[in-house]
Amino acid sequence: MDSLKTDQQTDTPYSPVHQHNFQKATLLVVEDQEDIWTLVHFSLKKFFPDVTLHRCANRKQVIGYLTNCLTNQTALPKLILQDLYLPQSAVGFGLLNDVRMLLGNQQQIPILVMSSSVAEADIRQAYQQGASFYIVKPQTMNRWLSLAQSLRQFWWEQGVLPLDSTGGSE
Numbered sequence: 001m002d003s004l005k006t007d008q009q010t011d012t013p014y015s016p017v018h019q020h021n022f023q024k025a026t027l028l029v030v031e032d033q034e035d036i037w038t039l040v041h042f043s044l045k046k047f048f049p050d051v052t053l054h055r056c057a058n059r060k061q062v063i064g065y066l067t068n069c070l071t072n073q074t075a076l077p078k079l080i081l082q083d084l085y086l087p088q089s090a091v092g093f094g095l096l097n098d099v100r101m102l103l104g105n106q107q108q109i110p111i112l113v114m115s116s117s118v119a120e121a122d123i124r125q126a127y128q129q130g131a132s133f134y135i136v137k138p139q140t141m142n143r144w145l146s147l148a149q150s151l152r153q154f155w156w157e158q159g160v161l162p163l164d165s166t167g168g169s170e
Contacts (some may be wrong), residue, residue, distance in 0.1 A: 028077035084115035
């Protein structure tokens, strides 16, 4: 019966393992369009009030932000939500590759690529370049809210994000 008790304890989003997801939690959003950022920000703030949202609009900002985290051994984002077309897909694919190279194998931060594109080539290449998940951008406010709620439930409450999210050890 002890295993039942343990299972019940780990199912709660505030068990010790899941509390880790919320400690010093930052979600990095890479979005170059102001109108889309407004929708993303509103939706995420509704379902992630306890998580810091950090926005970067281009490659230079992303690399600078992540380099600063690594250099100063401050908390890296627990999750990255990256637009693919920044404004062209080649830029987004390049950034995805750059982030994976910068972080190296020891920093397996999930990168969720989002795009309006449903082209098989874009989806396939995103995964080949290291995307953890590919999201087709919602077209309505209600769907943005639903996406934000799903992200919280899956990535923050059901899953366990990487345990070492700083340049050093915890």
